[in-house]
Amino acid sequence: MSAPPVLSLQAASLRRAGQGFGPFDVQVRAGERVAVLGPSGAGKSTLLKLMSGQLAPSGGRVLLDGQALGALSPAARARRRAVLPQSQQVAFGLPVELVVGLGRWAVGAAGEEARWVRQALAWAEAGHLHGRRYDQLSGGEQARVQLARVLAQLADVRDGLLLMDEPLASLDPGLQLALLDTLNRFCRERGHALVAVLHDIAQALNRFDRLLLVSGGRVQADVPAGAAALPALERLFGLQLRAVALPEGGWAVAARPQEAVA
Numbered sequence: 485m486s487a488p489p490v491l492s493l494q495a496a497s498l499r500r501a502g503q504g505f506g507p508f509d510v511q512v513r514a515g516e517r518v519a520v521l522g523p524s525g526a527g528k529s530t531l532l533k534l535m536s537g538q539l540a541p542s543g544g545r546v547l548l549d550g551q552a553l554g555a556l557s558p559a560a561r562a563r564r565r566a567v568l569p570q571s572q573q574v575a576f577g578l579p580v581e582l583v584v585g586l587g588r589w590a591v592g593a594a595g596e597e598a599r600w601v602r603q604a605l606a607w608a609e610a611g612h613l614h615g616r617r618y619d620q621l622s623g624g625e626q627a628r629v630q631l632a633r634v635l636a637q638l639a640d641v642r643d644g645l646l647l648m649d650e651p652l653a654s655l656d657p658g659l660q661l662a663l664l665d666t667l668n669r670f671c672r673e674r675g676h677a678l679v680a681v682l683h684d685i686a687q688a689l690n691r692f693d694r695l696l697l698v699s700g701g702r703v704q705a706d707v708p709a710g711a712a713a714l715p716a717l718e719r720l721f722g723l724q725l726r727a728v729a730l731p732e733g734g735w736a737v738a739a740r741p742q743e744a745v746a
Contacts, residue, residue: 488550489511490512490513490549490677491511491546491565491645491677492511492512492545492546492547492550493508493511493534493535493544493546493547494544494546494547495507496508496509496534496541496543496545497542497543498530498541499542503701504701505527505531505702506534506543506701507544508534509703510535512645512679513677515671515672515676516677516678516694517677517678517691517693518677518680519679519681519682520681520682520695520696520698521685521688521696521697521717522697522698522704523699523720526699526700526701527698527700527702528649529570532647532679532681534546535679536565536567537554537561548565548645549564562590563641565645565647566587566634566637566638567647567648568631568633568634569649570649570681577617577618577619577620579615579616579617580614580616580621580629581598581601581602581605581614583630584604584629584632584636585597585601587634588600588601590637591640596640600640602614604632604633605632608628608629608632608666609659609662610628610631613628613629623654624655624659627651627652627654627655628655631651631663631667634646634648635667635670638674641674641676642674642675643675643676643677646671646677647679647680648678648679648680648681649680649681650681650683651663651680661687664691685717685725686736689713689727689734689737690734693708693709694706694709695708695709695713695716695717697716697717697720704716714726721739723741724741724742725738726738726739
């Protein structure tokens, strides 16, 4: 018998601020890379909060490793899934290594925290920030420290779940690509599933396996990543898209408004 999905949403729905979301029927298996795309206000972040357990469904179920997510203790959740939210504020001037070390609180591996903190900072291209105060960092530097935090959390876990909401939005394009490659390698080596809210269509097509296309609080399409997804993406965003195959593999994507097409 095959293992259950790492994450399963079964007719999961939510009412929030007078708006309905779902029902969502989504399964994510170990090792899958899933990008969530959609226009602003479509419900992408709300879907991610349902997946993480930050929001409890009004109807249906959200399961983690086949168990009801809401029934798991915070420590049990933290040992199986890590969350990188869109907002990453820290109220106090904590040292960088302490912020990253917060990802290790549920692991309980005394004596290994410092090693994993330094390794996670290196993975996030942030090793030079060790010893700095978090509140004195730029937005891009803070984003890398928060990425290191979730990498530290799942560094010695197998077949876990990593949930990320616009994880690289504040970084320059070159660093975005480098960290996406690092993130994919990190998840592949450990069998982790990755679900990330993105705005960059090219990144989604080139570095993910599936696309969840969200609009109006619902998943409008669940499609494999690649050029064949362009018609669904055009309908989602109201754009004309063209994908050009690159010699080294992957796709370059150009976009223009549909009304500009004569």
